[in-house]
Amino acid sequence: MALIIKGLSKHFKNSEKATLNEINLEIKTGEFVCIAGTSGCGKSTLLNLVAGLDKPTEGEILVDGNRVTGPGADRTVMFQEHGLFPWLSVIENVKFGMKIAGMSNDVQEKRALYYLEMVHLQDYKDYPIHQISGGMRQRTALARALSMDSKVLLMDEPFSALDKQTSNMLREELQKIWMETKKTILFITHSVEEAVYLGDRVVVLSPVTGSIADIIKIDIERPRHVYATEFVNLRHQILAEVRGEAV
Amino acid sequence: MNIIFFLLVLVLFWQGFYWIGVDIFRWWKPYAVPSPAGVAERFITLLKSGTLIEAVVNSLVRGITGYFIAVIIGIIIGLLISHFNYLQKNLKPIVLGVQTLPSVCWVPFSILWFGLSANAILFVIIMGSAFSIAISVDNAIKNIQPIYIKAALTMGANKKQMYTNVIFPASLPELVSGLKQGWSFAWRALMAGEVMTTSTGLGQTLIMGRDLADINQVMLVMVVIVVVGIIIDKFIFSVVENRILKKRGLA
C-alpha cells in the first residue's frame, strides 16, 4: 500500500461538528484515486492532512508504512492555484523541487526537460511565469509535481480554475501521462465527470457525516471517452449519490 | 525633458519675484530672500574652493556607512521578529514605537555618548533608520503568499532552504522598497545629526550659511541635499526596484 488513511478525523476548533469523521482509505501503488464531494465537504481538508500541512484530530496516515508527521517531498501537492514562483522561469520552477532535493544540475536539467516535453512546454522553458497562460501555468505545475517522483502525488482541483475547454484538455493529458507513468495519485475534484474520467476508484465524501459515503470502482478501459454509454451511466449514478448525500 | 522645462520656468519666476520684491519695490531685505543668481554665485564659489564637493563627499560617505550598518542591524532585528513568535508579540511593538521617534530626538543622547564627533552622527543615522528597516523586513516576510511556502514545504524544503529559496526571493520587491524608505530616513537623520554637531558635511555647510547670515548658501545647501537624495533614489533604488518588478511582470 502506498498510502493508508486510518480512522482519520478532523475537528476545527471553531466549527460545531467534525469536518472529517473516521476516514479509512487505502491506496495501492500506481493507483489513481479521486475524491469527489460537494463544496465544503472537507476534500481540501483531507488533502492537507495527507500533505502534512495540517494535523488530524484523530487517526493516522501512513505512506509506505511511515507515519506522516509533517509535509515532505514524498507527497508533493499540485494546488488549484498553480503556486509557481514568479521570480523563476518555467524550467527553473520545474527544477525547484529537484534542487531542494540536492540533485546535480545535469540531472535537474535532463529531468526538467523530460517532464516539460511531457506537458508540451519545451518551447516555453525560458519564459517568465507571468508571460504564459493559465493552462500553461498548470502544466508547468504538473511538470514540477511529476518531476519530484514522489510516492504519492496529491492534486487539489488542479484544473478547476481554468476554462472548461482548457480543463478538459488538461485532464485528457493527465490521463495519458498517468497511463505512461503509473504514478500513485490522490486527486480531488468537485466534478463527478472528472472523477469518473480519471480515477480507478471514486471516493464520495458526505458533507453531512464527514465520512466516506461510498467508494465506486471505475472499470472502464482507458483512454476513456465521456460520451460512452458506460461512462455516462456511471457518472449519473455517482452524481445521484453525491447529490443524495448533499440534502 | 518636460520636467527640465518646468524647472526652468520655475527658476525664472523665482528670479522675477526677487527682482520685483527686492530690487524694485524693496518690500524684502536682500539678506532675507535667496535668489537664483545669488544661489548660483554661491554654487560657483563653493565649487571652486572645493568646499561643496568635500561636504557632499563627507556626507555621502557618512550617510552610506551609517545606512549599511543600519541595514544589517535592521535585517537582523526584522528576521528575529518575524521568526520568533515571542519577539513578534513582545519586541515588535517596542520597535514600532521607537521607529516613530523623529531622528533628531536621538541627537542629544548621541552627543552625550559620543561628543560632537562623527560617531555621534553615525549613531543618529542608525537609530533613525534601522528600526524602520526592521519593520519593513518583518512586513515583507508576512506578506508572502502562503501558497509559496506550502508549495515549497510539500517539495521537501527545510528551514534554511525555505529562507534562501522562497522567503528571500518572494519578499524581495517589498524588501527593496523598505530599504529605499530606510535610506530616506537615513539621509534625513544624517542631516539632523550634521546640523547639530561639528563634522564637515552638508549639514555643517548649511549651519555655516546661517552663521554668516548668507541665505543664498543656506538655499544652495538645501537644494544640494534634495538633489543628492533624488539622484540616489532614482538612479539606485528605483532602478533596482523596477528591474525586480519587471522580471515578475508587476511593472
Ligand SMILES: Nc1ncnc2c1ncn2[C@@H]1O[C@H](COP(=O)(O)OP(=O)(O)OP(=O)(O)O)[C@@H](O)[C@H]1O
Ligand atoms: N482552517 C480552518 N479553520 C476552520 N474551519 C475550516 C478550516 N479549513 C476548512 N474549514 C472548514 O471545513 C469545511 C471543509 O472545508 P474544505 O476546504 O476542506 O472543503 P472542500 O471540500 O475542499 O470545498 P471546495 O470544494 O469548496 O474546495 C468547511 O466548512 C470549512 O469552513
Ligand SMILES: [Mg+2]
Ligand atoms: Mg477545496
